[in-house]
Amino acid sequence: MPEAITQSIQDYLKHIYELNENGGSASTNDLAARLNIAPASVTGMLQKLANAKPALVIYKKHQGVKLTKSGEKAALEVIRHHRLLETFLVNTLGYTWDEVHCEADKLEHVISEDFEARMAEALGHPTRDPHGEPIPTADLTMPADSSCPLASLRTDETATVRKVVDDDPALLRHLREIGVIPDAKITVKNYSAFDGNLTIKVEGQRSNIVLGSAITNHVYVEK
Amino acid sequence: MPEAITQSIQDYLKHIYELNENGGSASTNDLAARLNIAPASVTGMLQKLANAKPALVIYKKHQGVKLTKSGEKAALEVIRHHRLLETFLVNTLGYTWDEVHCEADKLEHVISEDFEARMAEALGHPTRDPHGEPIPTADLTMPADSSCPLASLRTDETATVRKVVDDDPALLRHLREIGVIPDAKITVKNYSAFDGNLTIKVEGQRSNIVLGSAITNHVYVEK
DNA sequence: AAAATTATTTAGGTTTGACTAAATTACATT
DNA sequence: AATGTAATTTAGTCAAACCTAAATAATTTT
Numbered sequence: 001m002p003e004a005i006t007q008s009i010q011d012y013l014k015h016i017y018e019l020n021e022n023g024g025s026a027s028t029n030d031l032a033a034r035l036n037i038a039p040a041s042v043t044g045m046l047q048k049l050a051n052a053k054p055a056l057v058i059y060k061k062h063q064g065v066k067l068t069k070s071g072e073k074a075a076l077e078v079i080r081h082h083r084l085l086e087t088f089l090v091n092t093l094g095y096t097w098d099e100v101h102c103e104a105d106k107l108e109h110v111i112s113e114d115f116e117a118r119m120a121e122a123l124g125h126p127t128r129d130p131h132g133e134p135i136p137t138a139d140l141t142m143p144a145d146s147s148c149p150l151a152s153l154r155t156d157e158t159a160t161v162r163k164v165v166d167d168d169p170a171l172l173r174h175l176r177e178i179g180v181i182p183d184a185k186i187t188v189k190n191y192s193a194f195d196g197n198l199t200i201k202v203e204g205q206r207s208n209i210v211l212g213s214a215i216t217n218h219v220y221v222e223k
Numbered sequence: 224m225p226e227a228i229t230q231s232i233q234d235y236l237k238h239i240y241e242l243n244e245n246g247g248s249a250s251t252n253d254l255a256a257r258l259n260i261a262p263a264s265v266t267g268m269l270q271k272l273a274n275a276k277p278a279l280v281i282y283k284k285h286q287g288v289k290l291t292k293s294g295e296k297a298a299l300e301v302i303r304h305h306r307l308l309e310t311f312l313v314n315t316l317g318y319t320w321d322e323v324h325c326e327a328d329k330l331e332h333v334i335s336e337d338f339e340a341r342m343a344e345a346l347g348h349p350t351r352d353p354h355g356e357p358i359p360t361a362d363l364t365m366p367a368d369s370s371c372p373l374a375s376l377r378t379d380e381t382a383t384v385r386k387v388v389d390d391d392p393a394l395l396r397h398l399r400e401i402g403v404i405p406d407a408k409i410t411v412k413n414y415s416a417f418d419g420n421l422t423i424k425v426e427g428q429r430s431n432i433v434l435g436s437a438i439t440n441h442v443y444v445e446k
Numbered sequence: 447a448a449a450a451t452t453a454t455t456t457a458g459g460t461t462t463g464a465c466t467a468a469a470t471t472a473c474a475t476t
Numbered sequence: 477a478a479t480g481t482a483a484t485t486t487a488g489t490c491a492a493a494c495c496t497a498a499a500t501a502a503t504t505t506t
Contacts, residue, residue, distance in 0.1 A: 040494095047455095285485085
């Protein structure tokens with residue numbers, strides 16, 4: 001029988017998925033940092049996941065891990081839960097986009113498939129969460145997302161904000177204040193080669209804004 | 224520092240509270256049965272809860288347990304979560320009253336105080352859950368409930384259904400079908416001393432209904 | 447290529463909350 | 477009062493998922 005996918009395992013799989021997205025395989029250390037767990041503990045868990053009845057990851061010593069098909073499905077399930085929950089909390093209980101992350105992180109492991117389906121229905125089957133992240137479909141496919149970091153734009157380029165990839169509530173509140181939220185239209189007024197700062201104009205906002213790369217690397221746009 | 228109140232502990236406290244309600248102290252065996260845990264395991268946990276920094280229960284060998292003030296507060300917190308969640312699931316996601324129990328049992332341990340407050344607000348601070356059970360107030364007081372078992376009524380008595388104390392989905396669906404739900408007005412048409420059956424008329428329903436004591440002991444009414 | 451640094455793994459240990467089997471206590475009956 | 481039964485507790489295990497410290501492997505620097 002397939003072994004139980006515990007809450008911890010769900011967390012591992014979710015983070016492995018995200019690390020796999022940008023680049024190749026997830027390293028023990030990266031995972032440990034993200035999960036706030038000692039590297040040694042991660043090694044132990046990865047060995048377990050690799051030896052599970054339907055293997056959830058492919059793991060070779062010192063070379064990091066990648067998800068198997070089974071592992072990816074399980075990861076997408078958790079991510080779908082998380083993103084639907086964030087959307088639900090904002091739409092139904094008046095949360096703001098900077099407040100939803102922690103709550104969704106706990107609920108994602110606990111809700112039933114029925115709950116998931118009812119949320120999706122009630123929300124009209126949304127395709128993006130409040131941060132603009134794509135929501136995996138009910139059959140566990142991750143929608144394509146062709147956005148690129150705002151940091152990669154140059155003077156005079158115009159784009160639409162797609163998503164903000166950061167959970168820091170303070171940053172999210174700040175971005176909301178200056179109007180940098182999904183679907184906002186922006187134009188790059190200036191690029192500074194020295195510090196990577198971008199000066200942008202957000203459609204509908206009065207003044208220009210200067211953003212450092214710490215921010216522009218976490219805001220994704222589509223030209 | 225006060226010790227962490229884990230999910231298991233929350234479950235113990237909740238069930239001790241419920242066993243304390245009808246009568247005195249909860250026995251090891253009753254608890255074991257309710258929690259689906261071996262009696263020996265319950266003994267171990269009770270010793271732990273009794274020795275916790277702020278003791279959560281008062282426990283004497285072979286004499287069952289009762290909650291301390293701290294334990295009761297913790298129990299009411301969980302019960303408030305549970306009942307608000309049931310109400311929320313019915314009102315917001317279209318669950319029926321027979322479908323909410325399992326989901327609420329998982330969510331109750333996981334939601335934040337913020338989530339609790341937002342639910343209460345969104346629902347207009349309800350005082351009873353979909354089964355008619357009173358919802359502990361935000362300051363953790365259990366509202367008085369003077370209802371008595373339907374089984375205690377006799378011929379010609381009239382009453383209003385207050386609550387149904389049973390989680391069996393099949394029974395709940397049946398009761399809903401015959402109109403025995405909170406606030407329904409009923410009249411006892413006949414009482415059979417032999418089997419304890421009650422024949423009742425539900426206001427607004429066509430025909431009389433005969434209910435055995437397995438049911439009438441779980442339906443509470445107010446005269 | 448050797449040495450130094452960093453990343454990863456091994457080994458052994460802890461905590462939580464369950465379990466079973468055996469022992470004990472309490473209760474009920476004769 | 478003695479015995480049998482039921483309830484409870486003790487004692488010893490187990491699994492999951494974490495930890496620290498020490499060992500090893502990989503990578504980078506000199």
